Amino acid sequence: xxxxxxxxxxxxxxxxxxxxxxxxxxxxxxxxxxxxxxxxxxxxxxxxxxxxxxxxxxxxxxxxxxxxxxxxxxxxxxxxxxxxxxxxxxxxxxxxxxxxxxxxxxxxxxxxxxx
Numbered sequence: 292x293x294x295x296x297x298x299x300x301x302x303x304x305x306x307x308x309x310x311x312x313x314x315x316x317x318x319x320x321x322x323x324x325x326x327x328x329x330x331x332x333x334x335x336x337x338x339x340x341x342x343x344x345x346x347x348x349x350x351x352x353x354x355x356x357x358x359x360x361x362x363x364x365x366x367x368x369x370x371x372x373x374x375x376x377x378x379x380x381x382x383x384x385x386x387x388x389x390x391x392x393x394x395x396x397x398x399x400x401x402x403x404x405x406x
Contacts, residue, residue: 292320294352300330302337311345321352324405329355329364332371339404353405359396365403372399 295313298306313319322342329335342351355364360376367373374396380389 292352294321294323294354295319296323296325297328299338300328301334302341307338307341311341314342314345314351315347318348319351321346321354324353324355324364326356326364329369332369335365335369336404343404343406350406355400355405357396357400365399371403372396 295310297310298304301307307322310319310322314321322338324335324338328338339353342353345351356362357364358376359374360379363371363374365371372395374392380392384392
């Protein structure tokens with residue numbers, strides 16, 4: 292399975308449209324969002340809808356580089372929750388508390404359209 296990057300920041304960008312077509316026609320596994328793809332909440336959610344509806348034969352895998360701390364493609368300026376980096380969680384939280392934080396992150400990603 293190939294998880295492909297793409298150019299563009301919304302569902303109208305030619306690279307995103309081409310990748311959606313390739314997900315359907317060629318069986319590409321899905322899309323991975325990086326910083327250059329995440330410029331607005333509307334753009335992020337539109338891209339997720341595009342890729343989530345692209346795979347007629349199999350569901351596409353939709354991923355984002357969202358580590359917490361300095362690497363948060365879905366960030367507060369777009370209305371998403373801020374999450375600490377893993378080293379901060381490991382230092383200051385119990386495993387159960389860290390698991391709860393990452394459950395919140397997973398829920399937010401799922402609501403946005405990532406899987």
